[in-house]
Amino acid sequence: MKLINFEFLKLRKKSRGWLGPILVFILIMTAFPLTVEILNKNLEQAFFSILWIATLLVMMLATEDIFLEDYNDGSLEQMAIKYDSLSGLVATKIFVYWVLIGIPISLIGALYGFGITRSSESALQILPILLITTYIFLNVFSFGNALSLTKGSILGTLITMPLVLPLLVVLGKVVIAINLGISFLGFLFLLLGILSIIILILPMIISFVIKAHLE
Amino acid sequence: MFNFAFDSIGEAFMMQSANGQYHGIYVWSVVFIVLTSLLVTFFIYKRKIRNIGKKIK
Amino acid sequence: MIKKFIHQFASPKTYLFQVDRAYPYIFYASLFVYIGSLFWGLFLTSEDFVQGNSYRIIYLHVPASFISQSLYLAMAFASAIFLIWKVKLSAYLVKSIAPIGAVTTFIALVSGSIWGIPTWGTWWAWDARIISTLILFIMYLGLISLHDSFTDYEKADKFLAILVIVGSVNIPIIKMSVEWWSTLHQTASITVTEKPAIDASMLYPLFGSIIGFSGIVFCLVILSSKLQILLREKNKSWVKDYV
Amino acid sequence: MKKILAADNLCYSINETKLFQGLSFDLFEGKAIHVLGGNGSGKTSLLKIISGLSKPTRGSITKSNKKNVCFVGHKNALKQYLTVEDNLSLLEVDKHNDINAFLKKLELSKLLDVMVASLSYGQQKKLALLRLFLNDSDLLVLDEPCVGLDRKSQDILCSFLREQKEEKKALIFSSHISLDVDSEYINLDKAIS
Numbered sequence: 001m002k003l004i005n006f007e008f009l010k011l012r013k014k015s016r017g018w019l020g021p022i023l024v025f026i027l028i029m030t031a032f033p034l035t036v037e038i039l040n041k042n043l044e045q046a047f048f049s050i051l052w053i054a055t056l057l058v059m060m061l062a063t064e065d066i067f068l069e070d071y072n073d074g075s076l077e078q079m080a081i082k083y084d085s086l087s088g089l090v091a092t093k094i095f096v097y098w099v100l101i102g103i104p105i106s107l108i109g110a111l112y113g114f115g116i117t118r119s120s121e122s123a124l125q126i127l128p129i130l131l132i133t134t135y136i137f138l139n140v141f142s143f144g145n146a147l148s149l150t151k152g153s154i155l156g157t158l159i160t161m162p163l164v165l166p167l168l169v170v171l172g173k174v175v176i177a178i179n180l181g182i183s184f185l186g187f188l189f190l191l192l193g194i195l196s197i198i199i200l201i202l203p204m205i206i207s208f209v210i211k212a213h214l215e
Numbered sequence: 216m217f218n219f220a221f222d223s224i225g226e227a228f229m230m231q232s233a234n235g236q237y238h239g240i241y242v243w244s245v246v247f248i249v250l251t252s253l254l255v256t257f258f259i260y261k262r263k264i265r266n267i268g269k270k271i272k
Numbered sequence: 273m274i275k276k277f278i279h280q281f282a283s284p285k286t287y288l289f290q291v292d293r294a295y296p297y298i299f300y301a302s303l304f305v306y307i308g309s310l311f312w313g314l315f316l317t318s319e320d321f322v323q324g325n326s327y328r329i330i331y332l333h334v335p336a337s338f339i340s341q342s343l344y345l346a347m348a349f350a351s352a353i354f355l356i357w358k359v360k361l362s363a364y365l366v367k368s369i370a371p372i373g374a375v376t377t378f379i380a381l382v383s384g385s386i387w388g389i390p391t392w393g394t395w396w397a398w399d400a401r402i403i404s405t406l407i408l409f410i411m412y413l414g415l416i417s418l419h420d421s422f423t424d425y426e427k428a429d430k431f432l433a434i435l436v437i438v439g440s441v442n443i444p445i446i447k448m449s450v451e452w453w454s455t456l457h458q459t460a461s462i463t464v465t466e467k468p469a470i471d472a473s474m475l476y477p478l479f480g481s482i483i484g485f486s487g488i489v490f491c492l493v494i495l496s497s498k499l500q501i502l503l504r505e506k507n508k509s510w511v512k513d514y515v
Numbered sequence: 516m517k518k519i520l521a522a523d524n525l526c527y528s529i530n531e532t533k534l535f536q537g538l539s540f541d542l543f544e545g546k547a548i549h550v551l552g553g554n555g556s557g558k559t560s561l562l563k564i565i566s567g568l569s570k571p572t573r574g575s576i577t578k579s580n581k582k583n584v585c586f587v588g589h590k591n592a593l594k595q596y597l598t599v600e601d602n603l604s605l606l607e608v609d610k611h612n613d614i615n616a617f618l619k620k621l622e623l624s625k626l627l628d629v630m631v632a633s634l635s636y637g638q639q640k641k642l643a644l645l646r647l648f649l650n651d652s653d654l655l656v657l658d659e660p661c662v663g664l665d666r667k668s669q670d671i672l673c674s675f676l677r678e679q680k681e682e683k684k685a686l687i688f689s690s691h692i693s694l695d696v697d698s699e700y701i702n703l704d705k706a707i708s
Contacts, residue, residue: 002607006604006605009597009601009604009605010594010597010605013594013596013597013601014596072590073590073591073592073593073594073595074588074589074590074591074592075592075593075594075605077568077586077588077590077592078586078592078646080568081566081567081568081584081586143438147418147431147434147435148418148421151421151422155414155417155418155421158410158413158414158417159414159415159418159435161410162407162408162410162411162414162439162442163438163439163441163442165403165407166442166445169445205434205438208434209430209431209434211568212427212430212431213427214563214568214569215427215563215568215569215570219315219316221315230325230326230328231325232325232326236326236390238325238326238328238390239325241326241329241386241387241389241390242314242325242326242328242329244386245329245332245333245382245383245386245387246310246314246332248379248382248383248386249332249336249379249382249383252375252378252379253375253379253488253492256371256372256375256492257492257495260492260495260496260499261495263499264495264498264499264502267499267502267503267506268502270506271502271506271511271512272512423530424529424530425530426529426530504531505531507531508531
């Protein structure tokens with residue numbers, strides 16, 4: 001429990017860490033209508049794809065120094081010694097990042113959804129989808145970040161992009177389901193299933209990778 | 216077993232299909248690309264092994 | 273007990289000598305089979321009713337895309353062995369297969385898109401199978417760049433093995449994407465389950481080219497693993513008298 | 516005399532270059548070991564192996580209590596953008612009863628709400644050493660503890676280490692500056708047989 005407070009303290013005080021990605025998300029979402037002219041017919045259609053890509057990009061930015069900063073100032077070493085398995089620590093870190101970055105972004109995304117598609121029930125529908133997808137993206141990208149800890153984050157994203165693309169296929173299907181108006185609960189549970197697997201497995205792999213880095 | 220699909224070398228090169236299209240260009244370009252990339256990879260590895268061999272001696 | 277057996281059997285030294293002995297035979301045999309079946313496929317089989325002669329690219333495209341995926345599975349298998357039993361040789365194998373996989377996937381991509389021009393009218397179609405092959409190509413490049421960015425070989429091998437295993441989740445998704453998205457791409461002409469979708473006379477050269485192509489790729493893997501072993505063990509004594 | 520640590524036939528090599536080989540030693544409570552060796556002779560790697568961060572290429576290390584290790588490395592593991600007080604709570608030493616005594620002794624008590632980034636390197640090092648002063652583990656592993664410390668702080672450190680030795684704590688450290696703490700010596704330069 002105190003681990004969560006520590007991580008909250010660390011991230012909350014570093015406004016660049018959590019505020020930055022959210023502002024970038026807002027920027028992308030407001031810039032998107034500018035690129036498409038006013039006629040709203042295809043604005044709605046393009047909105048969802050822009051939303052997924054924006055979430056993807058912002059999650060990439062958010063996890064840039066999730067482990068790097070602790071690695072550089074040595075606190076990762078101390079944690080590795082104090083806690084036997086790092087996966088608990090990694091899971092808490094990702095959870096804190098999700099709370100401070102993932103949730104605001106999903107809310108803002110739903111708000112934009114409401115703004116553009118002007119149908120509150122579609123905005124409410126994509127909110128849970130966004131919440132789950134941001135968490136999955138966070139896990140996968142922090143895995144990429146952990147792999148390329150000292151080598152700069154471009155390598156990290158290059159490695160994890162292929163792993164995330166199948167997820168975009170699922171999101172594409174969700175968009176089709178929403179546009180046709182049919183219930184997309186099936187996809188919601190599919191995403192939940194993916195999330196539950198990832199939450200269990202990835203922190204363990206990440207802690208193994210970090211321990212290898214610290215050697 | 217040897218019933219040639221084409222009756223001359225020239226035609227084998229052009230590979231004209233029933234619908235009149237000349238598919239030879241596509242087929243032969245693919246053959247060319249595949250064989251050259253295989254050869255280039257072989258050559259690169261042979262040369263690298265030779266260099267590392269010299270370096271070890 | 274297994275660990276001792278694996279370490280004793282899979283030591284780079286014995287591997288290198290055995291491979292050297294077997295290499296020429298495998299190379300010439302597979303070269304002969306490949307060229308033979310290509311010749312058979314390109315010239316002797318009759319024209320396809322629908323696609324005309326452009327279907328002959330199947331003898332180049334299908335082996336490449338089949339090998340590129342099985343190379344990835346071979347890497348996943350070797351990295352599992354490396355992570356579980358710390359067998360050095362399997363780490364070398366994983367590192368040496370990656371560039372070869374990239375080459376074969378490149379061949380599959382190029383031949384697939386060129387084949388697309390006459391049949392689908394465009395050289396690039398947003399279709400699940402092509403995109404998954406492109407993803408595979410990017411993953412191979414990612415693997416190579418990950419390994420090259422570390423000076424310490426031990427760490428590089430460990431991370432490479434982990435990324436390969438995590439990445440192998442994507443392979444079944446490639447398979448699934450064909451049915452689930454069911455767009456342009458023709459369903460696989462050879463599936464282990466149902467009867468092949470193409471005529472028998474075209475099928476035998478296809479088998480021949482697959483076997484021949486995998487033989488040649490296998491020789492490439494042997495060459496690249498020789499390079500890896502020499503690179504990694506260069507200050508060992510036996511390497512000096514081997515070279 | 517409880518044996519805190521036993522190492523036999525330790526070898527460690529990176530990329531086929533051997534750092535040290537066949538190293539065996541025991542560490543009892545109340546004893547100290549001073550690790551000597553030139554730059555790049557593997558001092559830090561040995562200390563990392565002892566603290567459990569990395570595993571030796573060959574040989575083994577047995578510790579009486581695996582988790583009870585206090586490791587002080589080159590990096591002082593402080594958050595630059597947080598205040599001293601926050602860092603203390605991160606180091607989980609803020610509720611320790613004699614925290615104020617040590618803060619006064621190291622002249623840090625006045626800087627509690629100052630950002631760590633604005634402290635000098637020496638002050639940051641002293642703050643990091645608080646993790647050592649207020650710990651309750653019975654194996655202390657120090658990697659160059661005196662780097663960046665002024666004369667006065669070094670004396671505080673040495674007297675503290677002597678105290679810890681009386682309290683039956685095991686000590687292993689590497690340092691270019693000679694600490695007047697009587698200890699056995701391990702020279703890594705000679706260990707590459």
